[in-house]
Amino acid sequence: MLPSKAIYGLRALMFLGERYEGSPVLISEIAEKEEIPKKFLEAILLELKNKGYLRAKKGKGGGYWLIKNPKDVFIGDIIRILSGPLAPTSCSSKTAFAPCPECPDVETCKIRLLMEDVRQGIAEILDNESLQNLLERK
Amino acid sequence: MLPSKAIYGLRALMFLGERYEGSPVLISEIAEKEEIPKKFLEAILLELKNKGYLRAKKGKGGGYWLIKNPKDVFIGDIIRILSGPLAPTSCSSKTAFAPCPECPDVETCKIRLLMEDVRQGIAEILDNESLQNLLERK
């Protein structure tokens, strides 16, 4: 299951995406409008800033804003940042491969082959969904 | 990430699948050959028995065996039993729908629409993969 952190992060990004190229938005405004615990949101936005998606300004008139075009922000990448690899097992991850501790032999593991199919299915959807696509869904 | 429990369970089922229609297999044999903690495996096999996939016999000559044809055992169902719904969020689950606590309004939530696509992608793979298919992979 996707953790709250990722869901909150996506909601916040959507909020900022709708104000793309507008003025800075307060954490507290996003927190209120999206019903996200403010302190938790702080940490999430900071992480997305450190990964290069947002910028922030302190003091009066400050706040957060999106610095990438919503067309160029992919949901798969956001979820990897906020929740880790998309793959269902570490042995089936492309971006963070590691042999699963549960399997005596990674090479011959058939579960891995199946999970690689699943990972590909997930990635195909999430890596092709831009923030813009998401905002335009209905 | 898929919990160890589900991975162990799948490995054990594969082991029993290869001996389909043979004599009962000891928990301790599966535990040794598949390198699964025995006590943990006990609980997993019991669960699969209670769901109708396995039968067990106590005493000498006892053990566990698969009672469904491997063609009729679907990995999606096994994972649902051992690890819960396949969907990435509760709001996108078909088998266990519940509104996510993170979203003010499920109806209009665009994240849900995306996650429903993901859930469908996952389910399409796992619900069409039988234990037999899995055993025949290479």
Added chain:
DNA sequence: ACTAAATCTACCATATTAGTAGACTAATTA
């Protein structure tokens, strides 16, 4: 200097995961 707003450091409670220990029950066989 004052105030607004992000940032940093350090916690904390709860739930989940991944087990373990040990008594108990049921079936077989000598």
Added chain:
DNA sequence: TAATTAGTCTACTAATATGGTAGATTTAGT
């Protein structure tokens, strides 16, 4: 019927992840 075998049940436990909170600090604008 007694001993043995093997699954079942109840009750813990340790470690980790999740979902936060509190409060001091830094930076920027007026």
